[in-house]
Amino acid sequence: MKLSKKVESMQFSPIRRFNPFGFKAEADGKKVYHLNIGQPDVETPECFMDAIRAYDKKVIAYAESGGINDLRDAVCDYFKGYNMDFAPEDIMVTTGGSEALNMTFLTILNEGEEVLIPEPFYTNYHTFATAAGGKVVPITTKTEDGYHYADKDQIESCITPKTRAICCLNPGNPTGTVLTLDEMKLICEIAKKHDLWIIADEVYREFVYDGREMASFGMLPEYSDRVIIIDSVSKRYSACGARIGFAICKNKEFNSGMMKIAQGRLCVSTIDQVGAAALFRMPKSYYDEVKAEYCGRRDVVYEELMKIPGVVCQKPGGAFYLTAKLPVDDVEDFLMFLLTEFDDHGETVMFAPAAGFYATPGLGKNEMRIAYVLNQKDMKRGTELIKLGLEAYNKKLGK
């Protein structure tokens, strides 16, 4: 029995590839610090389960295909709090940011058409674009530049007659890089000149540090006919398992196309929507608390990393990821060493090798991604274990 070419060309999550070795290390009695996954340990606000527990309808019925009114209203109010004006019909509720991306690519890409994405990038974009018949074209960025990509010449050099969209995950995963509002404007200008859509994946929107103001592509109304904002409760409210996301757009043709797909899949989880509406009704102070927590973790990781000779990394401005160059030839080989040969007092550490985040073959071989989703003490010890592991690794290699 044959499978489709599309699914053949998709890949398994490169982040999960090393999991069996991590599990083996744990089975062998080692403590493993998991700096490799994007699942925060921050508690989901209690209002989520409280709202669900209070739900008393006797029939768990289909919701409206575009989302329940209460949630769409709550999302509009959230944006109003940042002086962005969206109507409920601009908000399409989706099964996580994942489905929002999936449906968006399907709505705008024809077979073989291209979407520009700065690399290293969140690997699942490849799966979503491929599913829609499209192709990811990377805008390559460098560790030394802090993975910045808002460069007119560089972006335009990647545009072809087949380009349909520029996709910006901002703040970035795996890099933590943050665009300024001026940089967003520049990208919008380029998109307008070449008649491209902008897919603005802003699921980490609130997590910007060092005095940066929260910024959004939604703050540039003059480009609103081409801007599609992707959003999600997963990271903002530490509710990854809730699977509530959004595609937010003011272009009526786009919304109409999305609604055809939305009606096809009927609706999004009714119960999760009820909980999500409560999350969006929380006061802004919630974001400040969570932001302070992640910023503290980032500072610890960055400080510890800077103690390691040969590490290259600019302090990331947002999200809860950091990508750095390590002084090794092959980060995957080093990670295997950490999981199978190394320990310090029975402890070792796991990160995500960055090669899987690049579309260009050969890039990222000496880079790793750290997700700072554990408490400061664990993040500090985890990063220290990378340092100690490197010393042992170099010793083994006779360096």
Added chain:
Amino acid sequence: MKLSKKVESMQFSPIRRFNPFGFKAEADGKKVYHLNIGQPDVETPECFMDAIRAYDKKVIAYAESGGINDLRDAVCDYFKGYNMDFAPEDIMVTTGGSEALNMTFLTILNEGEEVLIPEPFYTNYHTFATAAGGKVVPITTKTEDGYHYADKDQIESCITPKTRAICCLNPGNPTGTVLTLDEMKLICEIAKKHDLWIIADEVYREFVYDGREMASFGMLPEYSDRVIIIDSVSKRYSACGARIGFAICKNKEFNSGMMKIAQGRLCVSTIDQVGAAALFRMPKSYYDEVKAEYCGRRDVVYEELMKIPGVVCQKPGGAFYLTAKLPVDDVEDFLMFLLTEFDDHGETVMFAPAAGFYATPGLGKNEMRIAYVLNQKDMKRGTELIKLGLEAYNKKLGK
């Protein structure tokens, strides 16, 4: 800004097209009996919300991409109850049966490849197949034959070099037609001969009447390498808003392809999975109760329909739908008459015109679908209103 050709070729739900006129009738003070939608009024078993209310993890975290173990185990046990043997890794948990179909088409169809589906069919198959780049080829069935399609010559006449799968929604929507196990075997034989997949959408599996034994394509292990079973909690447990479905298959390559897509979209709602696991743990007696309820409703509708001169309909054997020919030239025109001109003591009725369930243009113009999802009294009155409406409609037309 241009949209993709795929999304342009998709259609809005034809079932929902008449909703604005139904709402208008209600706003004007008429009572409308909604025989047009597949949302049952049967209460969701309390164990669903009980299990969710008892969930006490502090972080609503990502679930495993293939589904939580407890749910996959519960599904295996459910099938064991019918002497079907599946392992947890054969069960892919999806966001409703919708996502299971979506992922399945994506996994097996290349651009332009064909899937055979008996028409009239559940319209969203068209959306899912189109999204994957595939094409629906209808096997046309007739009211007079009770919409049966298990005919070797007819099925084989639809097969081309591009055919990749036969899709059987059994029991059927919109027809309520039920395959016997022998008919399933025949379809499997055809699939084997032409090397096709079988997509067995069995979301109404338990709802078979008149002494029919529940049957499944999963009961034919000799074809298990090509059988993909689609399942869902929506109809079986009257939990449409729970968005928990399944793609169940013993073909490891297929499951591996599905897992790539599953990892891309991360996971299915954690909370809904917790509730769904409780649903699958209910005793078999639950199905008997619900089945008796739907069977009683069907009997009422069928009996009332048979009182209408000129109606053509065979008594459907399963699901909770019935498609019938009405003695009118254009069912949509008749429906508009019911909603905008007719009432009996301030009441009128709504059904789904069947033309939207056909892929072949021009077919189904004098057919309607009724969903018997309301209580017997309402179903009886709703069907009576069709009779009274027809009399008034014919009078208006001067017949």
